[in-house]
Amino acid sequence: MSKILIVAEHLDGKLNPATARCVTAAAKIGGDIHVAVLAADPAAIAAEAAQIAGVAKVITVARAENAHALAAVLAPQIAKLAAGYSHVLLPSTTFGKDVAPCVAALLGVAQVSDLMAVDGPHAFKRPIYAGNAIISVTAPADRTVVATVRPASWPATGNGGSAAIEAATVDAALPTHTRFKGLAAGKSDRPDLQSASKVVSGGRALGSAEAFSIIYSLADKMGAGVGASRAAVDAGYVPNDMQVGQTGKIIAPELYVAIGISGAIQHLTGIKDAGTIVAINKDGDAPIFEIADIGLVGDLFQIVPELERALG
Known part of the structure; x- marks a missing residue:
């Protein structure tokens, strides 16, 4: 049976809705679904993730270095957490596209990008040629599957869950050459473009x-x-x-x-x-x-x- 680890995307202490869409894709694959929350203070985010229906466990990694979503900092920790999991999923957002390739490289596997349909535990469909064609891909069954999930292709799983929250300590060496300098993001009272109905x-x-x-x-x-x-x-x-x-x-x-x-x-x-x-x-x-x-x-x-x- 598959054991799936979803890396939660979050900002300012709030879980990104794309994470719940990853849960929908994971449910299609089948198996135990765990969500990893890496943050400086993951408590509130983990509580949100625990409410998503179908999530069996939420794993938190609290480190001061995780205050900002830097791929060079998060990827080594995720690669360590991935031990024992058959799949590692991230949303195909700016966050996921940044972090997933680093995780795949550390695990020595090829990444499956923009997963839009599941034909089996290791068989997927993804768009190519700017969405003009859909290709079927098969990942090796004896290696961890690292994939980004195309949020637009999956509805968000609703709440109703009560997953256990478990703190984890990850012994991963973090780089010193990558530093957070600042985040330039537009502010608006209007609904977020990617989650607006x-x-x-x-x-x-x-x-x-x-x-x-x-x-x-x-x-x-x-x-x-x-x-x-x-x-x-x-x-x-x-x-x-x-x-x-x-x-x-x-x-x-x-x-x-x-x-x-x-x-x-x-x-x-x-x-x-x-x-x-x-x-x-x-x-x-x-x-x-x-x-x-x-x-x-x-x-x-x-x-x-x-x-x-x-x-x-």
């Missing part, structure tokens, strides 16, 4: 950073997160942490509203798992309409204000 995104057709205000206004009316196309980011309308797509954030909201976005393949890859896609564009032949569930052809500067008024 509704997202409104704007594209280059808006024409300027000032005009992007109509996107913010509509999103606030809907209680939605705000995203942007790569073209809008490259044009300087919004910061790059709002970019949606293959080279930005891959999301799966229940509702995605694309405004002034033509639908380049890298953008479509980032939203293809959304529940309902609404597109507003003056070009009726724009690629975005090929995947949209609802399409409105017209001037976005007329349609968006009308839509906002209709929402009350």
